[in-house]
Amino acid sequence: MKMQSVLFYTMRMIFIVVKATFLLTSCNEETFTPNLTEEFTLQSTSNDATYKIKVALPDHYDSTVKLYGTVYVLDGEENFDFVANQCRELSNAQSADNVIVVSIGYGNDRSIDYTPTKVSAITGGAPQFLEFIKNQLIPDMEQRYRVDTTRNGRVILGHSYGGLFGAYVFATNNKLFGNYLLLSPSLWYDNEIAMSMEKENRAANRERKQLVFMGIGEAENAGRMQAPFEAFYQILKKNYAAIQIAKNREKNLGHVGSKDANIILGLQYYFEHRL
Amino acid sequence: MKTFLSLSFLLFILSANVIAQTESSANKPLLERNLTIEPAIGIHTNFGTDLLITNLVQWNPTRRLSLAAHSSYNINNIAQRDFNFIKTEYNYSLNQKFGVGRTFYAKRSSHSFFVMGGVKYTAFKETLYNPDFDKVSSSVSAISPDYGIMYSLKKGVKNWFFSFRMYIPLYPWPTKGSNIQYIDANRDNIALEAGIGVKIK
Secondary structure: OOHHHHHHHHHHHHHHHHHHHHHOOOOOOOOOOHHHEEEEEEEOOOOOOEEEEEEEOOOOOOOOOOOEOEEEEOOHHHHHHHHHHHHHHHHHHOOOOOOEEEEEOOOOOHHHHOOOOOOOOOOOOHHHHHHHHHHHHHHHHHHHOOEOOOHHHEEEEEEOHHHHHHHHHHHHOOOOOOEEEEEOOOOOHHHHHHHHHHHHHHHHHOOOOEEEEEEEEOOOOOOOOHHHHHHHHHHHHHHOOOEEEEEEEEOOOOOOOOHHHHHHHHHHHHHHHOO | OHHHHHHHHHHHHHHHHHHHHHHHHOOOHHHOOOEEEEEEEEEEOOOOOOEEEEEEEEEOOOOOEEEEEEEEEEEOOOOOOEEOOEEEEEEEEEEEEEEEEEEEEOOOEEEEEEEEEEEEEEEEEEEEOOOOOOOEEEEEEEEEEEEEEEEEEEEOOOOEEEEEEEEEEOOOOOOOOOOHHHHHHHHOOOEEEEEEEEEOO
C-alpha cells in the first residue's frame, strides 16, 4: 500500500468524522404553528429595501378586546420560530398573556441595517432601518392587529449586531420601545459608539421606565465582547432610576451558541417583569 | 451522551477503513513504539488566532491499544490584544486530557484514534479604557469538562519522528437550536498541532 493512498484515506476519514460531528447537530428544524403565522412584505421608504415580515399570533388571538404586547425580532429569518415557540411556552408556564411576535427579515445586509455609523461600505444604515421600524412597521402592525400601542408594550430583541441595534434604539429612540433584550451586543463597534450615544441622550431618557436584559456567552473571548458588555450594564444600572435590568453570562458557550439560551432567559425575564 | 457514543462508534467503524488499507503492509516492528513524548505547537480553527503549546504522551501497552495523556497551554487571541479601546490583559486556557484508543500501522507511519476526556481551565480579562467612560474590566475564570476525539499521526521510522494531531472537542454539546453555527465554541476550538516526537521506549 502506498503512503499516498494511506494518507488519502486517512484525510478522507478525518473529513467524514468532522463533518458527521457537526452535521449531527443540525437535525431539528423548529417551526411555529403555520395557521397562527401571517406573512407580508413592506417596502421601506427610507432605504428602499423590501422587508419580509412574519407575525406569530398567540393561541386564541382575540381580535376584538385584548391588546397584545409585541416582540420585534431582529435577524427574524433565523430567530422567529424559536422566539415564537418560546413565547408560547413561557407565557403558558407563567399563565401570562402571550405576545405577538414580529419577525423582521433581511431587506439589506444585516451589517448595513444594524450598525449606527458608517465605517465601511457595508455599515451605517441603522438610522434608515430605525426610521422604517418607527414610521412604517409599527404603524402597520397597529393597523393590522390588536397591539398595545404604548412603548411599554413593545420589546426589541437582537443578537450581536442586532444587540448593537437594540442598544442604539435604547440610546436614540428610547420612546419607541420600553423593553430591550440585548444578546451578545456588538458594543465594541466604532469605538463603542452606541455607548457614547447613550451618554449623550442619558438626560432625556434616564427617568423613563425601562426593562433591559443583557446576555452573553462565557466563551466569547475574542477580546472585544465582555468589557463593553459589563460597562454598558453598569452604566444602565447606575444611571437609570426606573430601570429593571438583569444580565446573564451563559456558561461555556460562544457568541452564537449562547444565543438561544439567552433568548429563553431574556423572554422569561420579560414575562416576569414586564412594564 | 448518546450522540457522543454514536460518534465514538462511528470513529472506530471508520478506522476499519484505514486498517484495511494499512495492515497488509504494516508488519514493521520498527514502527512500533511503546512510549513516546510528542511536544508540538498548534492553532485553533478560529482563524488561527490562538497559539497552542502542547504535549502528547502516548503509551502502547499492546500493539493496538493506546493510552494517551495530552496537555495543552493555549494563549488565546494572541494577535489582537488591543482593539477599539478594549485591552486584553490576559487570555489563556490550560487543558489536561487522558484518552484511550487504537493504533494502526502503515509502512512509514502510524495512526492513532483516541476518545479523550479531561478538564479545561479558561481565564481571560478585558478592560475597556475608552476615555469617555469609566474604566471597566471583565474577567472570566472557568473550569469545564473537556472531552472529544483525537487523531494522531506519526510519520517516520526513526526514534525522532514527525507528529501531527487533530483534536475535536465535543463539549459543550449544543443543547438548543437547529443552526449548525450554534456549535461555534466547539468549532473554533478544533486543535491542529504539529511537532517532533521522541521514542522513549
